[in-house]
Structures are given as C-alpha cells and as structure tokens.
Amino acid sequence: MSLKDLLKDRLSREKISILPGGFEVIGDIAIINIPQPLDNEKYLIAEALVSHRKDIRAVLRKTHKLKGARRTGEFELLLGDTTETLHNENGCIFHVDIAKTYFSGKLAYERNRIVQKVSDGEDVLVLFCGVGPFLMPIKKKRDVNITGLDNNPTACALFKKNAQLNNIDAAIILADANSIDHLFKKPFDRIVMPIPYGQDHFLNIARSILAPEGIIHFYTFKKDFEIPHFKRLLEIKGWQIDFYRACGGIAPRVKRYVFDLRRQQFN
Numbered sequence: 001m002s003l004k005d006l007l008k009d010r011l012s013r014e015k016i017s018i019l020p021g022g023f024e025v026i027g028d029i030a031i032i033n034i035p036q037p038l039d040n041e042k043y044l045i046a047e048a049l050v051s052h053r054k055d056i057r058a059v060l061r062k063t064h065k066l067k068g069a070r071r072t073g074e075f076e077l078l079l080g081d082t083t084e085t086l087h088n089e090n091g092c093i094f095h096v097d098i099a100k101t102y103f104s105g106k107l108a109y110e111r112n113r114i115v116q117k118v119s120d121g122e123d124v125l126v127l128f129c130g131v132g133p134f135l136m137p138i139k140k141k142r143d144v145n146i147t148g149l150d151n152n153p154t155a156c157a158l159f160k161k162n163a164q165l166n167n168i169d170a171a172i173i174l175a176d177a178n179s180i181d182h183l184f185k186k187p188f189d190r191i192v193m194p195i196p197y198g199q200d201h202f203l204n205i206a207r208s209i210l211a212p213e214g215i216i217h218f219y220t221f222k223k224d225f226e227i228p229h230f231k232r233l234l235e236i237k238g239w240q241i242d243f244y245r246a247c248g249g250i251a252p253r254v255k256r257y258v259f260d261l262r263r264q265q266f267n
Helices: 005-009 012-017 036-052 103-119 137-143 153-165 177-183 203-207 222-236
Strands: 025-026 029-032 058-065 071-081 086-090 090-099 124-126 145-150 171-175 189-196 210-223 239-251 254-263
Touching: 005 036, 012 036, 025 103, 029 036, 036 058, 036 071, 086 103, 090 137, 090 153, 103 137, 103 189, 103 210, 103 239, 103 254, 124 137, 124 177, 137 145, 137 153, 145 153, 145 177, 153 171, 177 203, 189 203, 203 210, 210 222, 210 239, 222 239, 222 254
Parallel strands: 029 058, 124 145, 124 189, 145 171, 189 210
Antiparallel strands: 025 029, 058 071, 086 090, 210 254, 239 254
C-alpha cells in the first residue's frame, strides 16, 4: 500500500495530489521530501509512514538539498531521536549518520555491479568514498589493494568503524580530491568516482593517476538531452566509453549516470 493510499481518507484530494509518491529507507530511518504546503500535516505523514513500515524507527524530512564540499543535507527529525543507523547492503553493514555524511541506498545495484567488474590483484581507488559503500563490498569479495579518499572527517571516522565491523583491511585518506595527483605516486588499475553534483572536472584530475590500461567508473549528473553531447565531449577528450547507464532520477529530467571509461588507444 502506498503512502497516498494510507492517507487518502485523512487528507484532502488537493493535498494528496502533492504528497510524495515515495521515500528512501536507510537502515531503519526513512527520508522523505514533504513540500511546504503540507507543513501542517508533516507529523501525520510521518506517523502513517511508520505504521506502514514496522522496520522504521525514525523519519527525517529533507529540508535542503545536499550542499558543500562534504555533500551533507539538512533534515528535520519528525519521529525518533537519532540520525544514526546501521544499514545492510551487498553483504556488508554500515554505520551511517545521515545528517553528517553522504549516503544513498539507491546505488546498491551499481555498487554490486562494480564488484563484479573488479579482478583480484587490482590496485583500486575510491574517491568520495564516504563511509565505504563502494569500497567495502569490493574488498570483501575480491583480493585487491584498495584505498578510499574523502574530505569529511565524520565519514572517515565511520569508514574506520565499518572496516572493523566488516573485518576489512582498507585505508582511507582524509584529503581534498583536488590534490590526488600529489598524494599518490603509483597509478591505479581502477578508480571509482561518485562525484558531487557539478564537479566533472575531477575526471581530468583522476586521469593523471590512472594506469594506461586502467578503468574509471565515473558518476555524474546530467539532463537526459545533454547525454549525446557529453558522450562526444568524452570522446574528444580521449576517453573510450565501454558502458554507460542512468542510475536514477534526482530532479525533473535530471539523472545520475555512470560511465565506464578507459583511455583511447591510438595506433
């Protein structure tokens, strides 16, 4: 039963029409966008959500989009008493603080897809690694040397907790991704890049530490009509596109896309 079905007898038809159709669950916390015209009904909506999902113990209302270098959003706690939770995904458990770190359960499929691409023996770097949702499953299922990098101290601290929790030996570096060409002396066979919105320039920086036959999994945000031009631009800049796909919408006509890239080989 949808949230709209749960509230159809408690809200007017007009308010039902602007009620969000879905919500995200991370661990036992639900995150929902409630528009301003429904401000007086926000607690009613939260209670209905919890009654619908018995595994939820807290409800957060997203009040501002992700912002800043650390990609943290702003939330209003409608039900419950914490923004911290444990989230299970791809055979790993993650400590997450939704208010202080970036985490999206919507990328679970992508994170598992990357695991299937990685081969034993690779040197792997995960930029903007957060609490480790891309990195941990790779290390748990593949015999690789893997490093994470993030500029959020809270995310790095939780990453270390998660590494212990999942019995994983992996390093994380607290640093700005703009400095990666100075941080690493050895190139990587594979780089995973779930970059922040509007930060495509990091692709050029990552190229400097990519091995000649290496692969980059590059996540970016684009409007659907921008993709043909963006593909041509990548090719002009010397990238071969092995694969690409949309990974979910974030705004009207705006989606997250992943591009699996390698350097073009010229004869």
